[in-house]
Amino acid sequence: MKKFGSSALDRRAFLRGVATAGFAAATSAAFAQQSDIGEILAAPRRGNWDDQFDARSSNKGKVASFQPIASPETASFIESAINTYSQIVSNGGWPRVDATVKLQLGVIDPSVAAMRKRLMIAGDLSESAGLSNSFDTYVDAAVKRFQARHGLPADGVMGEYSLAAMNVPADIRLNQLQTNLERVRTLATTDQGGRYVMVNIPAAQLEAVEGARVVQRHTAIVGKIDRQTPILDSKIHEVILNPYWTAPKSIIQKDIIPLMRKDPTYLERNKIRLFDERTREEIAPETVDWSTEDAMKLMFRQDPGKINAMSSTKINFPNAFAVYMHDTPQQGVFNKLMRFESSGCVRVQNVRDLNVWLLRDTAGWDRQTMEATIKTGVNTPIQVTDPVPLHFVYVTAWSTGDGVVHLRDDIYERDGQAALSIGTNT
Structure with a gap:
């Protein structure tokens, strides 16, 4: 998400300047600038750019969405994705990408052509980008889109996990979508209420939903393979600040x-x-x-405090598994790629934002009051005036429309496809 491409921006800025002045009136300095840019773009380390400077055209729809997973619209979008993937499978699927070098912006390698084809078939790269061996800005944008759809760091670098996700065959992805369609249909036909919290375990992510729209999304840490976070339905009835x-x-x-x-x-x-x-x-x-x-x-x-294992917050809800949600003093864990390392409870990043939302209708507990209370270090249980429905679910594949298909590793191996749990074995 933090790659460069500054020369492309310089090129566009230059062309805009030339257009304003008119080519006929361009100065010798402008031509010198154009020559300098030409040299930069032609440098070997930049790869083969041709004249395609604007990588934005390879972004075929935004990945981010306010669409809740547990909705009829999501089920409908998955059905459309199944039709698309069925056609992909009937056409022979997509090629495998076997990289002998690290694939990233500027690389020229035969494996890039295969990756271009793979990205085109899945809808991440426009066919107009061509099938050259150059990892240019078009490919960079497409790889970032692919990574975002798979819950991977969108850095544009094809590392171990990105290659593993890319090389899952199309027929297995189709089966994954079909398996998860039934899960989402069940969620979509359940009355969730006006506002609810949903933790999607394979995505290690939490959605706070209100009015059929995701109003907050939080990165989470969920249970290890041998200490799994359970699937459950409950209601959040208590928020404890400064918990024991x-x-x-x-x-x-x-x-x-x-x-x-x-x-x-x-x-x-x-x-x-x-x-x-x-x-x-x-x-x-x-x-x-x-x-x-x-x-x-x-x-x-x-005792409560900054080094407490739950830090500022514990969120309670009735359940037979003795699990809860909580804060953590080790905020760095949320930056990890594989966030499956709890003993079954769910750690929530930026949990204080969630607290404010949960206690919105609980008199006397605005953000300022909560922060002041946390500073005191005094254990303070707060009963939620209107308990908020909570669902721990297991969804590894869904779609948010516009051809955007989200896919995750089957961390607990519940989809019946060994290839989908590859992230756990890497």
């Missing part, structure tokens, strides 16, 4: 006890206190025999 965090038994056994054996100050430094689970009396860490597993009988509770 109680360590699960698995973390106590595998992490905290070994750490205490090495560093007896670990609990104190991390503001974790011990309590008798039955009497709720606080226990001094120095009274515990850390060479044994006796600590497993105790409750480990971390």
Whole structure:
């Protein structure tokens, strides 16, 4: 999303200037500028640009959309995508891209021609761009569009994950769309209410929907393959600012006890206190025999604060899986490509924006009040006046219209196609 292409912009600016003045009145300085630009564009490292400077024409519709996944329109768009992909399959699918070099802007390689064809067939690149071996600005824009549709960093560089996604055969993508059509149809026929929250697990993304429109979209961290985030329907009834965090038994056994054996100050430094689970009396860490597993009988509770595992927020909703949504002090995790590393709960990026939306109708809790409360560090449970419907769903393929088909890895292997879980094995 941050590539250059400044020479193309310079070229367009120059041509606009020439048009204003008129070619007949162009000065020698202007011709010198044109010559300089010609040299830049002809430089070997720039690849074969021909006279195609405006890569915007390869963008066949925006990828970003306010269209909710759980809607009748999305189901209809998937049906249209299935028709398109059926035709692609009947025509022989798309070519495999076998790259021996890193494919990125400026590269000239025979594999680029195959990639151009692949992008054209899927609708990411205009056929007018041609089938040359040059990775030019047209291809750069098309690759970024492809990456955005697949939930990949849209940097225009064909790395390991981008190539893997590109080389999933067309017939498997068609089956993926057919499988997910039934899932989306079920969601679309369910009365979601005027506003709701939906977490799409394979996309590791959260949508806050109101009036049949996505008003907020948040990057999320969801469960590991061996600790999966469950599919569920519930209602968000509570937002806790400055929450306490109680360590699960698995973390106590595998992490905290070994750490205490090495560093007896670990609990104190991390503001974790011990309590008798039955009497709720606080226990001094120095009274515990850390060479044994006796600590497993105790409750480990971390005080609110910036280093708390849930940071500023915990969002509660009734469910049989003891999962919740929350903030995290480790914001860098949201930049990761594979965001499947929780123990089943859902971490939400920019969760305070979601808090404001959830508590909009709860008297006395505007953004300013919430921020002031968080600064106090005091544990503050807030009951949501009108509980907001919540859905954890599993959708790996959908369409938002205009030929834009979104595809994700089948991280939990529920689509029945081994090739779709490739991101988990890379």
